[in-house]
Amino acid sequence: MNGACRMNNGLVDKFGRKHEYLRISVTDRCNLRCAYCMGMEGVPLMDHSKILHYEEIIKVVRAAAELGITRIRLTGGEPLARKGLERLVGGIAEIPGIRDISMTTNGILLPPMAATLKKAGLNRVNISLDSLKPDVYREITRLGNLADAQAGIFAALEHGLHPVKINVVLMQGVNDEEIPSFLRLAQDLPLKVRFIEYMPIDSHDNEWRGKYLPLQAVLDKAREMGFPLTLLNQNQDGGGPAEMYSMPGALGAIGLIRPISQHFCSECNRLRLTAEGHIKPCLYWQDELSVRPVIDDPDAVKALLQKALDFKRKKHEMSRELLAQERQDKGHRGMSAIGG
Numbered sequence: 250m251n252g253a254c255r256m257n258n259g260l261v262d263k264f265g266r267k268h269e270y271l272r273i274s275v276t277d278r279c280n281l282r283c284a285y286c287m288g289m290e291g292v293p294l295m296d297h298s299k300i301l302h303y304e305e306i307i308k309v310v311r312a313a314a315e316l317g318i319t320r321i322r323l324t325g326g327e328p329l330a331r332k333g334l335e336r337l338v339g340g341i342a343e344i345p346g347i348r349d350i351s352m353t354t355n356g357i358l359l360p361p362m363a364a365t366l367k368k369a370g371l372n373r374v375n376i377s378l379d380s381l382k383p384d385v386y387r388e389i390t391r392l393g394n395l396a397d398a399q400a401g402i403f404a405a406l407e408h409g410l411h412p413v414k415i416n417v418v419l420m421q422g423v424n425d426e427e428i429p430s431f432l433r434l435a436q437d438l439p440l441k442v443r444f445i446e447y448m449p450i451d452s453h454d455n456e457w458r459g460k461y462l463p464l465q466a467v468l469d470k471a472r473e474m475g476f477p478l479t480l481l482n483q484n485q486d487g488g489g490p491a492e493m494y495s496m497p498g499a500l501g502a503i504g505l506i507r508p509i510s511q512h513f514c515s516e517c518n519r520l521r522l523t524a525e526g527h528i529k530p531c532l533y534w535q536d537e538l539s540v541r542p543v544i545d546d547p548d549a550v551k552a553l554l555q556k557a558l559d560f561k562r563k564k565h566e567m568s569r570e571l572l573a574q575e576r577q578d579k580g581h582r583g584m585s586a587i588g589g
Contacts, residue, residue, distance in 0.1 A: 259316055259317030260313075260316050260317055260318070260520070260554060260555065260558060261558070262530075262558040262559075262561045263558075263559065263561075264561075264563055266516070266517055266518060266561075267317070267518060268317070268318070268518050268519060268520055268558065269317055269318055269319050269320060269518050270318065270319075270320045270321075270322070270518050270519040270520070271310065271313050271318045271320070271321055271322075271519065271520050271521070271522060272321075272322045272324055272519055272520070272521045272522070273306060273309075273310070273321060273322065273323055273324065273521075273522045274324050274325055274326065274328075274521070274522065274523050274524040275300075275301075275306070275323055275324070275325060275326075275328050275331050275334065275337065275524060276300060276325050276326040276327070276328065276330055276331040276524050277294055277295050277300075277325065277326045277524050278294060278325065278326045278327065278330045278331070279325055279326040279327040279330060279355075280327055280330055280355070280357060280358065280392065280393075281327065281355055281357075281390040281391065281392050281393050282390065282391040282392055283377075283379070283389060283390050283391070284388075284389055284390075284391065285389075285418055285420070285447060285460075295524060295525055299525045300524045300525055301522075301524065301525065301526045301541075303333070303336055303337040303340065304340075305526070305541075305544050306337060306341075306522070307337070307340040307341060307344070308544055308545070308547070308550065309522055309540055309544070309550055310341050310344055310347065311344050311547065312547045312548075312550035312551050312554070313520075313550075313551075313554060314344050314345065314346035314347055315346070315547070315551065316551055316554060316555075317346075318346070318347070318520075319346055319347060319348045319349065320347075320348070320349040320350075320351070321341055321347060321349070321350045321351070322350075322351045322352065322353060323337070323338070323350070323351070323352040323353070324352070324353045325353075325354075325524075326524070327354060327355055327357075327358070328352055328353070328354055329354055329357075329358035329359060329362060330358065334362070334366065335362070335365045335366055335368075335369040336369075338350060338366055338369040338370050338371050339369040339370055341370065342369065342370025343370075349372050349373075350370055350371050350372050351371070351372055351373045351374065351375065352366075352371060352373075352374050352375070353374070353375045353376075353377070353416070354374055354375070354376055354377070354401070355376065355377045355390070355393065355398060355401070356374075356376040356377070356378070356397075356398045356399075356400075356401020356402055356404075356405070357393065357394075357397040357398055357400075357401055358401070359374070359376075359400075359401035359404050359405060360400050360401060360404040363401075363404040363405060363407070363408040363410060364408050366410075367408045367409060367410055371410060372410070373410050373411055373412055373413065373414070374405050374410045374413060374414070375414040375415075375416050375443075376398065376401055376402055376405065376413065376414070376415055376416065377398075377415075377416045377418075378398055378399075378402070378415050378416070378417060379417055379418050379420075379424055380395070380423075380424045380427060381395070381427055381430045381431065381434070382395070382427065383395040383396070385423065385424060385427075386398070388423075389420075389423065389424070402415070402440070406438075406439065411439075412439075412440075412441050413439070413440050413441070414440070414441040414442075414443055414504070415431075415434070415440050415441065415442045415443065416443055416445055417431055417442065417443065417444050417445065418445050418446075418447055419444045419445065419446065419447065419462050419464065419466070419467070420447055420460040420461075420462065421459070421460050421461065421462040422459075422460060423460060425462055425466065428444075428466065428467055428470045428471075429470060429474055431444070432467075432470070432471055432474065432476055432496070432503065434501070435496065435499055435500075435501035435502060435503050436476075436496060436498070436499045436500065436501070437500060437501075438500055438501055439500045439501050440500075440501040441491075441493070441501055441502050441503075441504055442501060442502070442503055442504065443491050443503075443504030443505070443506055444464050444467050444503075444504065444505055444506065445506040445508075446461065446462070446463065446464055446506065446507050446508055446509045446510060447460050447461045447462070448508055448509065448532075461509065463507070463509075463510040464505045464506075464507050464510065465510070467503070467505060468505075471494075471496075471503070476496050476497075477496070477497065478494035478495070478496060478503060479494060479495045479496075480492060480493070480494055481493040481494060481495055481502065490506050490508070490516065490517075491504035491505065491506050492504065492505045492506075492507070514563065517531075517561075520554065520557060520558075522540070523537070526539055526540045526541045526544070527539050527540070528540055528553060528554060528557040529557070530557045530558060530560055530561035531561055531562065536557075536560040536561075536562075537557075538553055538556060538557050538560075540553055
């Protein structure tokens with residue numbers, strides 16, 4: 250299949266996967282130091298001069314939209330740590346073809362910004378919340394206060410950033426005893442509480458093997474509590490890889506994201522743009538291409554997006570790493586640098 254034909258058909262890789270979703274890291278900076286994201290000492294930060302300007306990001310999104318990208322997610326680091334984010338949201342919202350703009354955040358900086366971001370065009374948010382216990386939340390995030398994150402959740406609800414999704418990285422021996430509390434949270438509030446398996450992305454240590462817990466544990470606990478979960482129709486509200494479940498009488502819903510025990514690579518529809526301007530076709534693999542040299546040439550940006558798909562592999566190898574003694578490749582970039 251030649252390049253022109255492939256572009257006319259949108260962003261389709263050699264395995265037939267159509268890509269409509271672009272995740273954009275706007276910064277590598279974060280106001281937390283989550284244990285599964287970085288080491289205790291943090292991570293080396295990029296020089297500000299290396300991070301894409303908002304105008305440059307908008308150029309990439311405009312080219313991507315012409316190839317069929319319809320959904321944008323802003324990530325970090327912590328995206329709200331970058332000033333003037335509403336300008337980027339507003340610029341993206343004006344691009345023809347973009348129908349959904351979302352953001353992944355820890356929620357701490359959201360309360361004073363929620364109304365402005367909503368007005369600019371932000372549709373919805375995912376808020377990371379790995380514990381409902383103040384001491385455990387502090388232990389996981391190293392710097393965070395649970396009350397601040399909860400204030401962010403209520404601000405999102407108040408200002409209509411729906412659906413509000415809660416991301417819970419489940420870790421054995423850390424927060425797995427809180428599964429019942431998170432199930433009740435989805436019962437009591439209109440939140441989509443999504444449990445995520447601990448992934449081997451960052452290479453700062455190998456702790457994740459001892460903390461990894463298959464999400465079958467969530468289904469087992471719900472059954473034990475008498476909360477029957479009913480699988481919902483997938484890919485609603487930009488659900489992506491989450492298996493969504495309803496509970497009788499619940500205001501919210503439960504989701505499972507199982508990249509290791511049940512990898513969803515065959516349905517992957519996303520590309521990533523890192524803060525310094527690399528197109529990354531997969532969260533796991535290191536393959537990436539810099540968009541900076543062609544940033545002012547829309548056709549060249551389109552060609553680069555398609556070229557990135559040529560590097561995209563059929564699947565990741567996270568489940569194989571679970572069985573290994575240690576990571577074979579120490580060159581993986583951490584989640585804070587990739588953007589999740």
